[in-house]
Amino acid sequence: ILVCVAILADVLTKRVILRGIEKAVDRTSSSLDNIFFEKRVFDALAHLAPAIVIELGAPIVFEADPDLAEGISTFVQVYVVVIVVWVSSSFLDALLELSQRSAYLRDKPMLSYIQLGKLIAYSLAGVMIFSILFSESPLVVLSAFGAAGAVLLFVFKDTILGLVASVQISANDML
Numbered sequence: 493i494l495v496c497v498a499i500l501a502d503v504l505t506k507r508v509i510l511r512g513i514e515k516a517v518d519r520t521s522s523s524l525d526n527i528f529f530e531k532r533v534f535d536a537l538a539h540l541a542p543a544i545v546i547e548l549g550a551p552i553v554f555e556a557d558p559d560l561a562e563g564i565s566t567f568v569q570v571y572v573v574v575i576v577v578w579v580s581s582s583f584l585d586a587l588l589e590l591s592q593r594s595a596y597l598r599d600k601p602m603l604s605y606i607q608l609g610k611l612i613a614y615s616l617a618g619v620m621i622f623s624i625l626f627s628e629s630p631l632v633v634l635s636a637f638g639a640a641g642a643v644l645l646f647v648f649k650d651t652i653l654g655l656v657a658s659v660q661i662s663a664n665d666m667l
Contacts, residue, residue: 494549498542505541510534524590531586536579543568543575569624577617584609 513534517525528534547568554561588606591597619637623630645652661667 494546494553497549498545501541501545502538505538506535510538523593527589527593528583528586531582531589533579533582533586536575536582539575539578540572543572547572566624570621573617573620573624577613580613581610584613 514529517529547565550561550564550568551558554564584606588602591600591602619630619633622628622633626633
């Protein structure tokens with residue numbers, strides 16, 4: 493029943509709400525909302541509806557088996573993190589499209605900023621997924637990554653220094 497309600501929420505969201513948003517976007521004279529609709533920002537947001545239904549319904553349906561309800565809740569939390577990253581990536585793509593259409597921002601290196609934003613979003617999502625799966629604070633996961641990075645830098649110090657030196661030599665044409 494819970495799966496059927498989640499599928500119903502998905503169908504209602506995509507067929508009713510998204511089509512309503514599409515009609516509203518078509519009626520407006522602004523191209524701003526068209527870009528966000530073309531980059532599928534609203535479509536990515538629509539995927540949150542079944543996750544919310546399952547998150548709210550799992551403790552009720554699986555009242556007799558709390559471990560299963562907790563496992564489903566963990567899965568849904570990871571799914572929500574993935575959807576949030578998808579939404580942010582689509583949003584950043586829409587911002588890139590807007591910047592390319594703007595005369596003021598056309599000559600600025602906006603692609604680099606967008607890629608940096610996506611890299612930060614993916615990194616934060618990875619940390620959040622690890623913290624959800626291992627039931628730890630995100631700060632604990634970040635400190636573990638920091639410690640591992642410090643060890644790797646210490647072990648590969650000479651290799652990294654050699655790489656940096658070779659890049660500097662070739663970039664400055666010192667040979």
